[in-house]
Amino acid sequence: MPEGHTIHALADRLERAFKGHPVEASSPQGRFAADAERLDGKVLERAEAWGKHLFVDVGDVALHVHLGLIGQFPVRPMQAAVPPSPVGAVRLRLIGPGHWADLRGPMICTLVDRARRREIVATLGPDPLRRRSQPHVGWERLHRSRRTIAELLMDQSVVAGVGNVYRCEVLHRLAVDPLTPGRDLSQEVWHQIWDDLVLLMPLGRAFSQIITMPDQVEAAQRARRSGRARTIARQLTGERLGDTFERRFLVYKRTGEPCPRCGNILQQNEIAGRRLYWCPACQLRH
Numbered sequence: 606m607p608e609g610h611t612i613h614a615l616a617d618r619l620e621r622a623f624k625g626h627p628v629e630a631s632s633p634q635g636r637f638a639a640d641a642e643r644l645d646g647k648v649l650e651r652a653e654a655w656g657k658h659l660f661v662d663v664g665d666v667a668l669h670v671h672l673g674l675i676g677q678f679p680v681r682p683m684q685a686a687v688p689p690s691p692v693g694a695v696r697l698r699l700i701g702p703g704h705w706a707d708l709r710g711p712m713i714c715t716l717v718d719r720a721r722r723r724e725i726v727a728t729l730g731p732d733p734l735r736r737r738s739q740p741h742v743g744w745e746r747l748h749r750s751r752r753t754i755a756e757l758l759m760d761q762s763v764v765a766g767v768g769n770v771y772r773c774e775v776l777h778r779l780a781v782d783p784l785t786p787g788r789d790l791s792q793e794v795w796h797q798i799w800d801d802l803v804l805l806m807p808l809g810r811a812f813s814q815i816i817t818m819p820d821q822v823e824a825a826q827r828a829r830r831s832g833r834a835r836t837i838a839r840q841l842t843g844e845r846l847g848d849t850f851e852r853r854f855l856v857y858k859r860t861g862e863p864c865p866r867c868g869n870i871l872q873q874n875e876i877a878g879r880r881l882y883w884c885p886a887c888q889l890r891h
């Protein structure tokens with residue numbers, strides 16, 4: 606499932622391609638035809654993400670999309686006067702002056718009014734990619750829980766946008782025992798987890814890939830400061846993961862390999878329906 610940085614990158618991409626322009630909207634597959642008609646010809650005003658939820662303001666209507674497990678919404682530059690004919694089940698196609706975007710396989714694709722949008726956002730915890738998010742809201746929702754921090758980090762009402770890769774990697778980066786119940790977690794550690802997400806997720810957003818290895822984090826930060834990240838982002842359509850950096854992680858999918866910090870063997874457990882990768886030898890903090 607795409608994590609929050611992917612949806613924020615998608616919102617950025619939609620804005621770069623369409624913001625301030627009228628869009629042609631249609632539902633080649635037919636399932637969204639009546640709603641697409643309400644968007645058609647209106648100006649795309651704004652696209653924003655809240656965790657894994659995407660909201661796109663088109664005229665006076667807001668489109669709400671959640672990609673779920675298999676959804677895709679690539680934004681491609683126009684190669685000819687018209688985009689190629691839709692292939693397969695395209696729920697929504699947007700066409701602007703220089704770009705086109707096809708939405709396929711979303712878990713949610715619907716139009717929402719302001720009240721409904723507020724309801725959706727109210728169910729979500731703070732989003733490390735939103736500047737005004739408050740980590741204490743997440744703390745309030747986790748610090749009395751018997752559930753483990755590994756499980757709580759996947760709960761979108763505790764923190765919005767974190768998925769399995771960030772969960773595993775951040776807990777290892779901070780040497781936190783993933784099996785610590787929320788009620789035993791110190792507030793200091795919670796703030797460190799939050800700060801690390803605030804550091805890492807913008808890099809994921811900028812490069813459309815999750816970057817957590819210390820050497821790569823440093824290189825990615827340098828690329829952002831120099832403006833190179835922006836050039837790279839403009840070339841990414843969202844069809845596949847970014848590949849600026851070699852895809853490697855501290856613990857994710859590294860069961861049986863030595864821990865990069867202490868050399869002990871990394872393990873996996875099933876937690877919150879997803880595989881947790883971690884080091885039982887050096888992840889001891891809580």
Ligand SMILES: [Zn+2]
Nearest residue numbers: 864867884887
């Ligand atoms: Zn270790």
